[in-house]
Amino acid sequence: MIKVGIIGGAGYTAGELIRLLLHHPEAEIAFVHSTSNAKNLLTDVHEGLLGETDLKFTDRLPLKSVDVIFLCMGHGKSREFLEENKVPANVRIIDLAQDFRVGGAPFVYGLPELNREEIRAAHSVANPGCFATAIQLGLLPLAANWLLHSDISVNAITGSTGAGVKPGATTHFSWRMGNMSIYKPFRHQHIAEIRQSLAQLQPGFESAVDFIPYRGDFARGIFCTEVVRVDPSLSEEDIVKLYRQFYETAAFTHYVDRDLDLKQVVNTNKALVHVEKIDDKLLVTSVIDNLLKGASGQAVQNMNLMFGIDERAGLLLKPSAF
16 A cells, blocks of 8 residues: 655645545555644545545654655645655655746656656656646647647636635635636746646747636636647648547547537546647647646546556546536
């Protein structure tokens, strides 16, 4: 059994991570750390786990008792934690914050569709951002075939859980319900990791990634569209073939021949991608669950790779039909 420690156990991503690991066939939660919730039951915070666990939060850090730790704290806190606490050399690290995603050596960027073999050999992995995951999965096959030569227009809408568990002015139900808004246009923090990955597959990539993020009036999921100019002589069938080939061995990312919607992926670790070519424009659509493939599910997928077990272990979840 893989012994797991979770640091920063009170947020949405930690709650999803705990839910997955409680039912993982080859992992066991050794401790969940939270200073503010120490000695409280996990179910006092994560009520969806009622009836599934009697574990309590702890303010102790028994790092020698685990094989891997997941860092589920706010951005900037992971680096601070690792500077203040000596993690045994044999304990692997998976960081769900953005601290080590860009140029974060010795952390490996944890997008399995891009770095599967590097993740298998890694000691430390930086889990990708949720928007970054959805956007990259729509673009990686194009970069791998050196087809990105103009600016890329991206629009993506995310559910309210993407803002985290702490209430804010733009997360209240009465504000969000029946509403949409833009935030951080052209300056979202995930753009840097997207550009890093595209340049990894297509060295010299310099085009702009013009990303407009939207807040949606739903709880979870990311719906993303990307518009890319391509050679008019390339047929849609040619491009679809490239996508199918790129993802033919991917455990959770699938090219599909139909229009996409969020309900096809919510509550799963799947990513679905679809393309449509009109003249010299390619419309790419990609959808994920922001808390699973965009965070905790992908983190468990990375753990599975790091420990040499079935990449899909603990993650074969099915979406609701309604």
